[in-house]
Amino acid sequence: MTDNTTDAVEGAGAIDISKRAEESVVHESQRDREVLLTVKDLAKHFPVKEYSGLFPKTLQTRAVDGVSFDLAKGETLGLVGESGCGKTTTGRLVTRLLEPTSGSIEFEGREIAHLKEKALRPMRRDIQMIFQDPYGSLNPRFTVSKIIGAPLEIHGLVPKDKIKARVQELLEIVGLNPEHVNRYPNEFSGGQRQRIGIARALAVEPKVVVADEPVSALDVSIQAQVMNLMSQLRRDLGIAFVFIAHDLGIVRHFCDRIAVMYLGKIVEVGDREDIYEKPQHPYTQALLSAAPDLNVVRGAVPNERIRLIGDVPSPIDPPSGCRFRTRCWKAQEICAAEEPPLDPEDGKPSHTIACHFPEVKTNLVAEADAS
Amino acid sequence: MTAGPGGVNETLTEVGQVHGTDGATAVLGKTDHGDDGGQQSKSPRQIAFARLRKDRIAVICTVIIGLFLLMGIFAPLIAGIEGQNPTDPHFDLIGDDNLPTFYTSGDHWLGLTANSGYDVFARFVYGIRPSFAIALIVTIVTTIIGVLLGLVAGFFGGWIDRVIGWLVDFVLSLPFLLFAIALVPIMTTYLVPGGQPTSSEVQKIRIFAVFIALIFFGWAGLCRLIRGEVLALREREFVQAARSLGAPTKRILFKEMLPNLTSVILVAFTTSLPAWIGAEAGLSYLGVGISLPTADWGLDIALGQQQMQAFPLPMLVPLVGLLILVLCLSLLGDAVSDAFNPNTRR
Numbered sequence: 001m002t003d004n005t006t007d008a009v010e011g012a013g014a015i016d017i018s019k020r021a022e023e024s025v026v027h028e029s030q031r032d033r034e035v036l037l038t039v040k041d042l043a044k045h046f047p048v049k050e051y052s053g054l055f056p057k058t059l060q061t062r063a064v065d066g067v068s069f070d071l072a073k074g075e076t077l078g079l080v081g082e083s084g085c086g087k088t089t090t091g092r093l094v095t096r097l098l099e100p101t102s103g104s105i106e107f108e109g110r111e112i113a114h115l116k117e118k119a120l121r122p123m124r125r126d127i128q129m130i131f132q133d134p135y136g137s138l139n140p141r142f143t144v145s146k147i148i149g150a151p152l153e154i155h156g157l158v159p160k161d162k163i164k165a166r167v168q169e170l171l172e173i174v175g176l177n178p179e180h181v182n183r184y185p186n187e188f189s190g191g192q193r194q195r196i197g198i199a200r201a202l203a204v205e206p207k208v209v210v211a212d213e214p215v216s217a218l219d220v221s222i223q224a225q226v227m228n229l230m231s232q233l234r235r236d237l238g239i240a241f242v243f244i245a246h247d248l249g250i251v252r253h254f255c256d257r258i259a260v261m262y263l264g265k266i267v268e269v270g271d272r273e274d275i276y277e278k279p280q281h282p283y284t285q286a287l288l289s290a291a292p293d294l295n296v297v298r299g300a301v302p303n304e305r306i307r308l309i310g311d312v313p314s315p316i317d318p319p320s321g322c323r324f325r326t327r328c329w330k331a332q333e334i335c336a337a338e339e340p341p342l343d344p345e346d347g348k349p350s351h352t353i354a355c356h357f358p359e360v361k362t363n364l365v366a367e368a369d370a371s
Numbered sequence: 372m373t374a375g376p377g378g379v380n381e382t383l384t385e386v387g388q389v390h391g392t393d394g395a396t397a398v399l400g401k402t403d404h405g406d407d408g409g410q411q412s413k414s415p416r417q418i419a420f421a422r423l424r425k426d427r428i429a430v431i432c433t434v435i436i437g438l439f440l441l442m443g444i445f446a447p448l449i450a451g452i453e454g455q456n457p458t459d460p461h462f463d464l465i466g467d468d469n470l471p472t473f474y475t476s477g478d479h480w481l482g483l484t485a486n487s488g489y490d491v492f493a494r495f496v497y498g499i500r501p502s503f504a505i506a507l508i509v510t511i512v513t514t515i516i517g518v519l520l521g522l523v524a525g526f527f528g529g530w531i532d533r534v535i536g537w538l539v540d541f542v543l544s545l546p547f548l549l550f551a552i553a554l555v556p557i558m559t560t561y562l563v564p565g566g567q568p569t570s571s572e573v574q575k576i577r578i579f580a581v582f583i584a585l586i587f588f589g590w591a592g593l594c595r596l597i598r599g600e601v602l603a604l605r606e607r608e609f610v611q612a613a614r615s616l617g618a619p620t621k622r623i624l625f626k627e628m629l630p631n632l633t634s635v636i637l638v639a640f641t642t643s644l645p646a647w648i649g650a651e652a653g654l655s656y657l658g659v660g661i662s663l664p665t666a667d668w669g670l671d672i673a674l675g676q677q678q679m680q681a682f683p684l685p686m687l688v689p690l691v692g693l694l695i696l697v698l699c700l701s702l703l704g705d706a707v708s709d710a711f712n713p714n715t716r717r
Contacts, residue, residue: 095615117620124617137608141415141630151616184414200612 033072036240037094037127037208042067042103042113043264044089048316062315063089065264066103068342071208076234076241078255078272080248080287084312086264087244088132091210094242095129096120107208125155128206132213134193138185144171144196145181151203170199174229191222198229202237210242215250227254248291252276257350260284263323264315266342270351280345280358282306283324322356330357416633422710429706432699439696443499450493453480457497457666461488470681484671484685485678489664491685497666498689499696501655505581506647513589514640518632520590521597522624526605535594542591551584551659574662581660585647593639600635604628634711641707645700652693668693 045060064086071077079087092098094105096112105113112123131137138147148170149163158166168178174195185193194214201209211230215223227250233239245251251258258275260268260283268281279285286306293303308327313319319326325335334356342354413421423429442449450457455478464483466472471483481491524535558576559568568576604610605628613627652669654660661667663674668689675686 092611097611097615121617124615127615129612129615131608131612133608137612139609139613139627139631141633143414150613150618154616154618154622186415197612200616204616 033075035070036073036108037071037242038104038106039070039090039094040068040104040106042090042093042105043101044086044093044098045101059316062264062318064093064100065315065318067261067264067266069259069266069269071240071242073207074234074238074240075257076243076255078251078258079242079244079261080246080251080258081261082246082287082312084315085261086315087246087261088212090261091129091212091242091244094208095127095210096123097129121155125204126207128201128204128209130194130197130201130209130211130214133217134190134197135185135217137197138193140185143182143184147185147196148200148203151200155204157204166203167199170203171196173202173233174199189222190218191226194218194222194226195229198226198233202233205237206239208240208242210244212244213246214243216245216247223250230254248288260287263312263318265323266354267324268351268353268355269342270348274348274351277362278351278360280351280353280360281324281355282328282330282357285361322354330359332356419634419710423706426706426710428702429710432703432706435695435699436703439499439692439699440503442496443503446496446500449496450490453478453490453492455479455490455493457489457493458664459490460664461490464488470678474682475684481688482682482684484674485682487664489666489674491671491675491688494666494671495668495688495692498668498671499692501661501665501667502648502651502669502693502696505578505585505651505660506644509582509585509589509647509651510640510644512586513643514593514636516586516590517593517639518597518629518636521594522601522628522632524594525598525601526620526624526628532598535598539591539595542588545588547584547588548657550588551580551654552657554580554584555659570662574665577658577660577662581651581654584654584659585650589643589647593636593643596635596639597632600632601628604631638704638708638711641704642701645697645704648693648700649697 042064043062043066044064045062048059048061049056050059067086067090069077079090081087089098093100096105096115100113103113104111107123107127110123112120115123142150145164145167148167152158152163152166153160164181167181171178171181176192176195176199180188185196188196194217198214214230215226218226230241231254234241241254243251243255252272255272257269257271259266260275260281262283268275268279268284275284276288279288286308289303289306293300306329310327313323313326320336321339322328322331322335325331328335338356340354340356342352344351345353345355345358461479461483464472464479465486465488469486471485471488473479473482475482479490479492481495483489484491484494520535520538524532555577558580559573562576563572610623610627613623618627651660652667652672655667655669656673658673661670663670671689672686672693675682675684675689679686
């Protein structure tokens with residue numbers, strides 16, 4: 001049974017990769033994208049109380065501190081970075097589960113960063129979220145029909161007597177048995193639950209889906225299935241994704257563009273090929289070189305590995321200038337004095353790097369076909 | 372993947388889906404029909420009730436409580452069999468020493484009380500009524516207040532939470548008994564301008580005093596409990612999911628969160644009901660609450676206590692009744708809480 005599973009997953013993966021390659025060629029040629037979502041200088045600071053001395057001091061954790069990116073129709077943007085770099089917070093700001101401290105979020109030309117809950121409601125249809133934990137994201141007291149039917153009911157998309165039929169249709173789309181509408185979440189496995197979560201997000205026919213590490217809580221074999229399902233949906237329904245992940249392999253398969261985050265800031269944005277084959281920011285290079293390479297097991301010479309020294313500084317008191325300078329091997333005086341802007345370095349406006357000393361480094365990751 | 376029944380089945384389903392996705396083109400619409408789908412499955416609440424039905428203590432207690440309730444509901448009928456009324460005095464059967472002249476008789480199955488000579492059996496049958504009714508109303512009202520304030524405090528946080536928190540602390544720090552007993556003279560002073568209340572006024576004031584005292588002190592504990600639960604629930608991803616779907620706050624509070632609190636509320640309800648029955652009896656004993664000639668177990672214990680050396684029955688009968696009722700309700704409450712939280716099973 002295990003063999004079967006592996007074969008099937010690999011087979012599906014291979015088809016997927018070839019398709020993705022074709023698509024990205026097309027994508028590369030047509031740079032005039034139809035921008036759906038523009039995020040500019042987005043920041044979220046959480047107040048933290050520090051109890052030292054007689055009076056508590058209120059400090060600010062700068063979880064997200066000046067993030068800008070845009071997302072085109074049908075495009076997939078990967079947000080990668082280590083734990084605590086602000087990926088999830090960024091996702092929750094875009095879906096407006098959190099209100100940003102400053103900055104703007106423009107969706108289809110409309111500013112939504114500080115809208116009140118009522119005014120947000122129509123927008124909620126267009127931007128949906130898939131959550132990380134399939135065990136926590138479904139209400140344990142609701143049947144599948146109630147869970148997936150909730151968005152239909154809230155937005156009044158379908159008349160009450162037709163909700164069940166629509167739910168069954170959605171279940172079928174995500175590859176679950178439509179007869180299971182009356183079951184409770186605890187009767188499903190993790191992968192099936194995540195499919196229910198995806199069906200719920202699809203119910204409102206969104207234009208953008210923010211997927212917050214949708215597969216990191218699942219078994220590896222099931223990860224592949226859920227990822228294939230999401231690729232399928234993207235292809236068939238033309239949904240744009242903001243895909244938050246720390247698994248670089250999955251991001252490479254799934255995303256058209258990738259933004260690398262470090263300590264609440266984006267350090268490098270670019271098309272998939274640019275990021276994986278010609279990374280220029282030292283942090284991107286270190287991150288890529290840390291990804292495990294299966295070829296080494298098969299006997300290939302291991303790639304050079306960049307080892308970062310020290311810990312990530314606290315987001316309460318981030319370093320001056322470039323935030324990565326405390327761990328960067330290239331750091332000079334200017335790095336502490338001046339914050340590097342996110343600039344295109346190789347003449348390509350689509351590939352921007354926030355570094356004073358960018359430098360192309362290749363061969364940091366194994367070829368896509370092998371991974 | 373979860374172990375246990377269905378685990379293997381699920382694995383097979385997942386593999387089936389892998390083959391489905393393999394086909395790449397025809398995936399949408401490919402489903403797994405190999406399962407026993409279709410039937411309505413059990414909700415967590417149904418499972419808990421099934422567990423409760425298997426608990427022998429819970430069943431016995433439910434039966435006893437049911438009998439007591441029937442006794443209260445059909446009190447006029449049962450007392451009618453004996454042919455007595457709980458509020459009728461029998462001065463002719465009371466001797467010069469203010470004690471009844473006999474122990475039990477065919478007319479008065481469990482004897483008479485001292486002084487006025489009320490029928491003990493009739494008073495026992497009727498006496499459950501005020502205890503149970505007051506306790507039930509108090510429990511319902513305090514549960515509603517406590518759940519609402521707890522939901523609001525936990526969900527909104529901030530200054531709302533702080534204000535409700537202060538109120539809870541304030542209520543819980545007041546001395547309950549002193550407050551309850553002092554309430555009657557205070558209310559009399561304010562409600563009866565002349566200072567000379569009639570006996571019907573006294574009755575009304577005492578009953579109101581019991582309600583006010585019990586409700587005032589009853590909601591705070593539950594409010595604090597619910598607030599804590601809501602704080603934990605609020606961070607669960609399904610609540611975030613509901614928000615990202617644009618669900619109004621009312622829907623999140625009452626449709627998403629409240630069903631997840633039913634077990635906590637039900638346990639609080641079943642454990643506080645006997646507590647309020649005891650409290651009502653205690654206050655009536657102390658002279659807040661029910662007053663003569665109405666029959667009430669707490670009041671009758673006070674009444675029977677005057678003659679307990681010569682005639683113990685008038686005191687023992689309501690006492691034992693109260694004991695059994697409160698014990699059964701408490702055991703049932705424990706059983707309910709066990710049924711909903713099998714992890715804490717002793």
